[in-house]
Amino acid sequence: MCLQKIAHQTFQSHFYNNPYPGRGLIIGRSQEEGWYQVYFIMGRSEHSRNRRFVLDGSTLRTEPVDPSKVEDPSLIIYEAMFELNGKFIVSNGDQTKTLYEGLGAGKRFDESLSTREREPDAPNYTPRITGMLEVDAAGERISLNILKGNRIDPENTDRYFYYPSLPEMGLGYGLTTYLGDGSPLPSFSGDPLVLPLEGAAEDILEFYWNALNDENRISIAVKTIAEGGSKSDIILKNKYA
Numbered sequence: 323m324c325l326q327k328i329a330h331q332t333f334q335s336h337f338y339n340n341p342y343p344g345r346g347l348i349i350g351r352s353q354e355e356g357w358y359q360v361y362f363i364m365g366r367s368e369h370s371r372n373r374r375f376v377l378d379g380s381t382l383r384t385e386p387v388d389p390s391k392v393e394d395p396s397l398i399i400y401e402a403m404f405e406l407n408g409k410f411i412v413s414n415g416d417q418t419k420t421l422y423e424g425l426g427a428g429k430r431f432d433e434s435l436s437t438r439e440r441e442p443d444a445p446n447y448t449p450r451i452t453g454m455l456e457v458d459a460a461g462e463r464i465s466l467n468i469l470k471g472n473r474i475d476p477e478n479t480d481r482y483f484y485y486p487s488l489p490e491m492g493l494g495y496g497l498t499t500y501l502g503d504g505s506p507l508p509s510f511s512g513d514p515l516v517l518p519l520e521g522a523a524e525d526i527l528e529f530y531w532n533a534l535n536d537e538n539r540i541s542i543a544v545k546t547i548a549e550g551g552s553k554s555d556i557i558l559k560n561k562y563a
Contacts, residue, residue, distance in 0.1 A: 325493060326492065326493070326518065329516045329517050332516060333533065336498070337530065337533040340502050341502065341503045342364060342500060342502055342538055343499070343501075344364055344500040344507065344510075345363045345364065345414040345499045346360075346361070346414075346496060346497065347453050347496065347497055348360040348494040348496040348530075349453045349464050349466070349496075350489050350495060351488070351490070351492065352491065352519065353492040354491070355549040356549045357457075357547040358526060358544060358545065359403065359455065360494070360530060360542070360543070361412050361414075361543050361545075362531075362534060362539070363540045363541050364535070364539050364540055365538060365540050368391070369391070369392075369393050369394075370398060370540070371562065372391050372392065373385065373541070374387050374540070374562055375402070375542075375543050375560055377556055380403075381403060381404055382403035383400065383401045384399050384402060384541075386398075386399065397448075400415050400416040401419055402414070403545060404419070405554065406426060408456060408457045408458045408551045409456050410456075410551070410554065411425075411453070412453050412545075414451050414452075414499060417450050417469075420435065424437075431467070435452060438450060439479045440469045445476075445506040446509075447470070447476040447506075449471075449509050450468070450469040451497040452468075453466045455547065457551030462488060465484070465485055466486070466514050469481055470510070471509065484514055486514065493516060493519060494516075494518075494519045496514060496515040496517045497510060523544045524544075526544050527543075527558075540562070541560045543557065543559075544556070544557055544558075
């Protein structure tokens, strides 16, 4: 079976037929030249749904739609995409800044993220998921990480790092926070997903947006990164303006 068919089957099962994959990221190659990063957020509670994506230059961040309804901003308000000298970072929490600052201080991807834990939202213990695309004179590299509660004692954190081979054009690697809905929510498990990235950024945005559960989806963004990392652009869509 070809990888494109496998990617579409994974998309159907993990996104289209799944009411709650949670937050998710994808890093992969376009069908022509360059790269894509996708990031989306979902929410079940009024607190989680009270947010949207905004852009500050090349930085993507979340902000509350109605600041008066914010209960605890620590897990819902953060920078989701950063850039630093050919390094393009995407994550589902404030570890985006941890990695950005670590790289700026000369630390490696794994060194920076090993200082962090899964989110402290018992009983779900939501995983922290992070991805990075590096584009420099040595070539391109993808790094992925998930920090999740240990299966025996979720008060402890297990750290998984992935450095996959570069995907074929039109494919990417993805992580989500959850396998699906539940109580408590089941954390993502297994290797990164192989997923389709077909067409222009607008096509990809609509493809994934339309697959996400209409009641739970909140925001999605797609970053286009030029071949060689010379420039980037972000488009986004919010359910709540």
